[in-house]
Amino acid sequence: MVEIAVKYIESVTGARGVAGNGERLCRGVFIDSRLVEPDGIFVAFAGERVDGNDYAERALEAGAGAVVLTREPTEDERAVATRHGAAIFVTDDPEEFLLRLAQGYRARLRSTVIAVTGSIGKTTTKDILAATLSKRYRVHATAGNYNNLIGMPLTILSAPKDTQVMVLEMGMDGPGQIERMSRCAQPAYAVITKIGTSHVGMLGSRENIARAKAEVLAGMPASSVNFEGSHTALMLSGEDDFTPYIIENFARPAGVDVVLCGMSADDDVSARNIELDATGCASFDIMLENGSQYRTGLSIPGRPAVQNALFAAAIAQRMGVPQYEIDEAFHELKITGHRQELRGAPCGARLIDDCYNASPESMAAGLDLLSSLPAAGDRVAVLGEMGELGEESERLHGLVGAYAAAKKLDLLICVGGPHAEAIARSARLMGMSAESIFCVPTPEAALERWGSTLAAGDLVLVKGSHAVGLERFVEGVMGDAR
Template sequence: MVEIAVKYLESTTGARRVACDPDRVCRGVVIDSREVGPDAIFVAFPGERVDGNDFAAAAIEKGAAAVVMTREPDQTLVDAAHARNCSLLTCDDPTEFLLRLAQGYRARLHCTVIGVTGSIGKTTTKDVLAACLAKRFRVHATAGNYNNLIGLPLTILSAPADTQMLVLEMGMNDFGEIARLTACAQPTFAIITKVGTSHIGMLGSREGIARAKAEILQGMPPSAENFEGHHSALVLHGEDDFTPLIIEKYARPRGIDVVLAGTSTDDDVYATHVELDETGCPHFDITFEDGLSFKTHLSIPGAQSVPNALFAATVAHRLGVPGFEIDEAFSSLALTGRRAQVRHATCGARVIDDSYNASPESMAAGLNLLESLPCSGTRIAILGEMGEMGEEAPRLHALTGAYAAAKRPGLLICVGGELAEEMATAARLMGLDEGDVHVVPSCDVLIKRFAGVIGERDLVLVKGSRFVGLDRFVEEVCADAR
């Protein structure tokens, strides 16, 4: 983790020191006062409900070496800081403070950074890439959903000093956010998994989403330069319809080489003969740019995982991970939770827990998986509303409902309000029987009405945006949660 003297905190971030020893060394950064340990830096974030500045005294009491505030400390706090030799600093923007501090620490790490973004699949890609690289290198990667303007710098700042490979997931809600993240991280390699419809409500169109994702290139050196022992490259999905735009408008003008990965033999890295086994896990042949080819399989279910694995393998192979180690990593994957995770209900049913988040594209992938796995009982799709769709929300929910109807589940349960009704109406219109389609307003009602309906031979898909809270339904019905 980061170790830095207080006086360098000032010069690196522009924060202003109010009190105490400029030579005291700080170790690690937290934004929750409950996580403060000896010598930590506590950064206070003001909020609508909780103001981190109010916990400055608690952080001092716990042994923080530095407390960064957005308001001037009163004399009582200054006295407490002097008594504990804790430096008090102030800044105007704690997010910018973190980004600047992390950028400075990243430069000192001298590791290779790989940035991963995209509308869907970025967490899976990040997890697979970290697993592949860990076969050869000391790897530090984004944990959980620490992929935003606060989470990414915290990830960098928590990296051990001997990190060789830093795998960073980059999320965003608006234009300019990935530009700030990539300026902080300075990746040598980048992956854009897909240009989908997530955040279309904020960005206006898929072209806007492509532009926002392509901001990741702004922090990368041109491929002609040797940057810390490597030449930069951008990995794109060969079959994504926005790939040509990103190449011509953003990558080529910046002098960054592009590697295409997908399921076409025209791609630089490609998969062929993709087949799912009885557990839904894909088996396929993979071929690389240099002609290396071998049979492999993923230990995670769903054909939608194949492109994500290809993106990861493309970077790992370029960084010197041999094929047999990539194959070993593929066959022993452990991904971030609630992403197409097959779990077991108390009654014996299998539950595909994909409740972490949702977009129309990932909904379709989940429904494909529900259709492809063997099932001797009823296939049940529990679909929650999707957020951040903007004016496109009714149309995209209707399309999701229509797609669900095409997969012919035995039972479709839509969770939410008007948008859930849009899904259900479209599903009925496209042929699902009235009695097989239900709408419930909340997860609480879902649990009350349907938790006891699932049978031991059933297969259940649970998917929706986080605000719907469908993870609570999974925890209610699953034996492995108890």
């Protein structure tokens, strides 16, 4: 993790030092005062419900080497800092403080950075990349949902000094954010998984989403060469209709090579002859840039995982990971929880736990998986509302309902408010029996009504926006057991 003397913090970050011992060495960065370790740097954020500045004294008493506030310190805080030999800094922008500190630390690390962004599949791609590259390198990757202007720099700052590869997920909810992250991280490789409709409510159109995702190029050097002697590159999906737009308007002007990954023989890295087994895991023929071709398979379910694996294989091959290690990694994958995770419930039903988040595209992918897996009993979809779709929300929820109706489900349970009703209404209009469609306001209501009716052989997709809280339905059906 980052180590920095107090006397250098001001010059690196621009924060104003108001007290402290300049020779004290600080280690690690924390934004939760309860987690502060001795000599750590505590950065206070003023949130809507909690003001981190109010916990500066707690952090100092816990042994923090420095605290970073967004206001002037009180006399009591100064006194506690003096007593413990700690420093106090003041900044107007704690996000920028983290980004600058992380950029300084990243510049000292001899690491290849890989940035992963896109509308869907970011976390799965990040997980596959980390697992594959770990076969050959010491890898540090984004944990959980640390993919924003706070979480990404914290990920960099927590990297061990001997890290060889960092895999950083970059999310956003507005323009300019990924550019700031990219300039901080300075990636050698980047992946844009797909341009979907997530955040269309905030950005207005898929074109604007593509522009925001293409900001990942901002910190990438043009035509650079990595430590294996291979040119760095941007990985794009050959299946995405916005790929030509990104190439022409962003990648080519930036002088960054593009590698197309997809299902066509014309793509630079491709998959063909895809087959799903009884657990939904894919096997396929993969063709790499160097011309090697072999049969491989994934230990995680879903056809979309093949596309994510192609991105990982493309980068791994460019970084010198041999074919057999890529194949080994693909067969040993473990994915972040609540993402197309196939789980056996005590009642004998199988759950496709995909409730971490949802967009129209990932809803369709989940329904595809539900319809493709064998089921001796009923096929059930528990679908929650999707967020951040703005004026398109009614229409896009309706499209999900229409798609669900085409999958010949035995039961459709829509969870939430008016947008859940839009899913149900569209499913009815498209011919699904009204007796098989239900709307409930909460996951608890769904669990109370149907949790005890699930039986052996049933296959249940659970998917919705994180805000809906469908993990509570999953936990109830599973009896809180993993």
